[in-house]
Amino acid sequence: xxxxxxxxxxxxxxxxxxxxxxxxxxxxxxxxxxxxxxxxxxxxxxxxxxxxxxxxxxxxxxxxxxxxxxxxxxxxxxxxxxxxxxxxxxxxxxxxxxxxxxxxxxxxxxxxxxxxxxxxxxxxxxxxxxxxxxxxxxxxxxxxxxxxxxxxxxxxxxxxxxxxxxxxxxxxxxxxxxxxxxxxxxxxxxxxxxxxxxxxxxxxxxxxxxxxxxxxxxxxxxxxxxxxxxxxxxxxxxxxxxxxxxxxxxxxxxxxxxxxxxxxxxxxxxxxxxxxxxxxxxxxxxxxxxxxxxxxxxxxxxxxxxxxxxxxxxxxxxxxxxxxxxxxxxxxxxxxxxxxxxxxxxxxxxxxxxxxxxxxxxxxxxxxxxxxxxxxxxxxxxxxxxxxxxxxxxxxxxxxxxxxxxxxxxxxxxxxxxxxxxxxxxxxxxxxxxxxxxxxxxxxxxxxxxxxxxxxxxxxxxxxxxx
Amino acid sequence: xxxxxxxxxxxxxxxxxxxxxxxxxxxxxxxxxxxxxxxxxxxxxxxxxxxxxxxxxxxxxxxxxxxxxxxxxxxxxxxxxxxxxxxxxxxxxxxxxxxxxxxxxxxxxxxxxxxxxxxxxxxxxxxxxxxxxxxxxxxxxxxxxxxxxxxxxxxxxxxxxxxxxxxxxxxxxxxxxxxxxxxxxxxxx
Numbered sequence: 001x002x003x004x005x006x007x008x009x010x011x012x013x014x015x016x017x018x019x020x021x022x023x024x025x026x027x028x029x030x031x032x033x034x035x036x037x038x039x040x041x042x043x044x045x046x047x048x049x050x051x052x053x054x055x056x057x058x059x060x061x062x063x064x065x066x067x068x069x070x071x072x073x074x075x076x077x078x079x080x081x082x083x084x085x086x087x088x089x090x091x092x093x094x095x096x097x098x099x100x101x102x103x104x105x106x107x108x109x110x111x112x113x114x115x116x117x118x119x120x121x122x123x124x125x126x127x128x129x130x131x132x133x134x135x136x137x138x139x140x141x142x143x144x145x146x147x148x149x150x151x152x153x154x155x156x157x158x159x160x161x162x163x164x165x166x167x168x169x170x171x172x173x174x175x176x177x178x179x180x181x182x183x184x185x186x187x188x189x190x191x192x193x194x195x196x197x198x199x200x201x202x203x204x205x206x207x208x209x210x211x212x213x214x215x216x217x218x219x220x221x222x223x224x225x226x227x228x229x230x231x232x233x234x235x236x237x238x239x240x241x242x243x244x245x246x247x248x249x250x251x252x253x254x255x256x257x258x259x260x261x262x263x264x265x266x267x268x269x270x271x272x273x274x275x276x277x278x279x280x281x282x283x284x285x286x287x288x289x290x291x292x293x294x295x296x297x298x299x300x301x302x303x304x305x306x307x308x309x310x311x312x313x314x315x316x317x318x319x320x321x322x323x324x325x326x327x328x329x330x331x332x333x334x335x336x337x338x339x340x341x342x343x344x345x346x347x348x349x350x351x352x353x354x355x356x357x358x359x360x361x362x363x364x365x366x367x368x369x370x371x372x373x374x375x376x377x378x379x380x381x382x383x384x385x386x387x388x389x390x391x392x393x394x395x396x397x398x399x400x401x402x403x404x405x406x407x408x409x410x411x412x413x414x415x416x417x418x419x420x421x422x423x424x425x426x427x428x429x430x431x432x433x434x435x436x437x438x439x440x441x442x443x444x445x446x447x448x449x450x451x452x453x454x455x456x457x458x459x460x461x462x463x464x465x466x467x
Numbered sequence: 468x469x470x471x472x473x474x475x476x477x478x479x480x481x482x483x484x485x486x487x488x489x490x491x492x493x494x495x496x497x498x499x500x501x502x503x504x505x506x507x508x509x510x511x512x513x514x515x516x517x518x519x520x521x522x523x524x525x526x527x528x529x530x531x532x533x534x535x536x537x538x539x540x541x542x543x544x545x546x547x548x549x550x551x552x553x554x555x556x557x558x559x560x561x562x563x564x565x566x567x568x569x570x571x572x573x574x575x576x577x578x579x580x581x582x583x584x585x586x587x588x589x590x591x592x593x594x595x596x597x598x599x600x601x602x603x604x605x606x607x608x609x610x611x612x613x614x615x616x617x618x619x620x621x622x623x624x625x626x627x628x629x630x631x632x633x634x635x636x637x638x639x640x641x642x643x644x645x646x647x648x649x650x651x652x653x654x655x656x
Contacts, residue, residue: 014639014646018611021592022517027582029512033526037504040537041497 154431157451157462160192160200168446169229169252172208173197176218191217197448197465213257217247228252230259289341291349295321296380298349300337313337313353317380328381338372342397348422349377350402352395353385374404374423386423396442398449398467403429405440405451414440416451416464431466439463500537503549510550510613511557516583517608518561520597525583528564532557554613555623558605565601595645603638610635 161178168174177192179202191211193204211217217231228250249255288299297318313336318325335356342350354372374389393414395404402423407414416437417426429437439451451464511532516525535556543552586593596607602624609620621631 014643015611017592018596018607018642019614021586021590021596022612025582025586025593026513027516027522029508029529030522030526033512033529034505034508036530037508037533038501040504040533041500044534044537046493046496046538046540 152432154429154437154464154466155198156431157465158198158200159461160202161461162452166197166443166445166450167231169208169249171252172205173445174204174209174217175200176216177202197445197450197462208253210254212254213247215257217255231255287337287340289343290321291343291347294347295319296347296349297322298341298380300341300351315380315383319380326381328377328383330375330383331385334373334375334383334385338394342395342402344397344402344422345400347378349380350395350397350423351375351383352392352404355390374402374419376422386419388426389419389423393440394442396444396449398444398447403442403449405442407440414438416442416449429467431464437464437466496540499546500540503546504533504536504553507550507553511553514554514557514608514613515561517612518558518565518601518605520583520587522581522583524564528560529557531560535560551619551622555625558609558623559625562601562605565604591646591649592642595642595649598645599638599641602634603641606631606634606638607642 162175166173166175173194175192175194177190177200179190190202191204191209192200192202193209194200195205195208209217228248229252231247231249246259247255247257248259288297290297299316299318300313301316303312303314313334315328315330316325317328330353333355334353336354338352338354344350351374352372353375372390372392374386374392374395375383376386377383389404391406392404393407395402397403400420402419403416404419404426405414405416406426416429416439418429419426431437437451439453441452443450443452448465449467450462453461453463508529512525512529515528515532516522519525519528532553536553539556543549587597588594596604599607605624606620609615609623610617615623617631617635618628620635621628624631624634626634
């Protein structure tokens with residue numbers, strides 16, 4: 001590489017002037033800032049791996065995870081889960097995966113969320129935008145057909161830069177997106193829709209999405225409620241804090257702000273009141289999910305910090321929708337959850353846990369992220385490390401298959417592998433031409449697994465969709 | 468995953484002393500953090516100041532980057548990389564703020580006390596740089612005011628070398644136009 005600036009007429013003179021302009025303007029850091037440095041390690045703690053992950057995912061995908069926002073999502077989801085159990089009974093089996101939602105109870109992100117203008121406008125004429133669906137456009141709010149995701153194995157993703165998680169309604173995939181790299185980093189995000197997860201349009205196809213609210217629709221999470229859909233969104237206000245915004249749609253097309261009283265779900269029980277008390281520390285669940293068939297709820301809670309200032313994940317399991325809880329004993333080196341709890345059709349629970357390495361010899365310290373492993377459980381009480389999965393980064397479940405990315409967490413240099421036996425054995429995933437399916441972050445959307453580019457290594461485009 | 472600070476045959480042979488999971492040298496990490504962050508502080512403060520054009524905002528951004536660096540410390544695999552890694556955090560924090568920052572209400576209140584504000588007021592080039600789009604300003608500041616070679620500019624921005632190269636080209640072009648526009652404006656007056 002040649003670290004020289006590109007040629008531009010007059011550039012040498014401009015460069016000289018630029019360098020000269022800085023002369024005499026090289027101030028030192030103020031004393032107060034200097035005094036702040038040693039305070040940081042005593043006032044703050046290194047974040048857990050999962051927290052760091054979600055901070056990045058959130059920052060990159062526009063969630064701007066604030067404790068209050070996360071609590072709303074957890075409340076929505078846990079409320080739904082418990083309401084399903086206690087009220088109208090278990091949801092159909094096929095809906096189970098929609099109940100598995102990840103959230104985070106960490107403190108607000110340091111980096112503020114970018115502004116999102118009410119217009120939510122991104123350049124619709126950008127060459128990056130591809131039309132969603134083919135044929136003649138349908139009238140506003142009248143979809144021609146239900147979704148038909150792209151078929152035929154693994155396909156490479158499009159050029160759109162996904163900001164939020166993808167949500168699926170019967171008629172469209174919806175997400176927040178940016179159309180160019182600059183838009184992505186400048187926070188110029190908008191709503192977008194797709195009929196196949198590969199081709200996205202912004203603004204969204206009016207046949208499948210109608211925003212009846214005052215703000216741009218930039219959903220972070222979506223769940224199915226008794227009579228429609230509820231979504232949690234985030235908007236940034238002028239004070240640089242993020243505030244949660246709730247959306248509701250009865251038909252998956254027309255979205256309005258706020259959830260009607262009749263559709264509002266009960267708050268989840270106070271974890272302390274329901275005895276989800278771990279070593280005296282009562283925390284908001286970081287992840288919570290329910291198997292709609294059995295009614296078993298699995299929650300992951302932060303425990304600690306311990307005497308060494310480290311946070312550990314402990315699991316709480318309820319066989320009866322939150323009425324009673326037990327706390328399984330995990331292997332001592334299982335440190336923190338990384339991906340949300342997933343479950344297979346046979347009831348097997350699947351987690352990705354980081355492994356705390358043995359203490360280093362004197363004079364050495366660990367600086368990097370530890371390895372992770374898939375752990376599974378049939379009953380929620382006994383959890384087994386699947387040794388063959390060591391090195392996993394993120395996981396998703398589709399049908400009876402577990403998909404996981406393996407590789408370098410930091411660089412995002414990861415390959416996708418699949419296991420059809422609950423994580424015991426794994427094989428590489430390729431497209432029909434034999435190209436390795438690569439990416440780091442996974443999301444199951446409908447009947448597809450969506451693979452995103454590395455979490456740590458921006459940007460966040462969809463790399464593959466399949467199978 | 469493991470970074471070596473002092474390596475001897477004795478430490479190499481040492482067995483883990485604990486049967487249960489323990490902290491991986493948090494005290495050592497804390498000491499390293501303070502040492503490295505302190506050494507990098509002047510440069511980070513200047514970087515934030517050049518990007519934001521305001522001393523108080525620079526201090527605030529540097530604080531945010533310091534906190535973030537400690538929170539994300541476990542991801543720093545090699546302490547030698549700290550300067551570049553930390554400056555990348557500073558750039559990220561500043562870019563996020565540049566996109567949303569409102570013009571300071573008291574911008575003219577005490578310009579002489581703030582080197583960064585004075586720069587933008589007294590120097591034609593600095594004034595033009597301040598008017599550039601955030602991504603253009605960032606690449607100019609890193610390349611010419613922080614005097615980094617382009618491959619390191621790319622690293623700080625988290626983009627490929629070629630992207631940094633074209634961004635610098637665009638930024639210089641935008642700067643030249645801005646200076647032309649200023650000159651024309653001055654001649655009209």
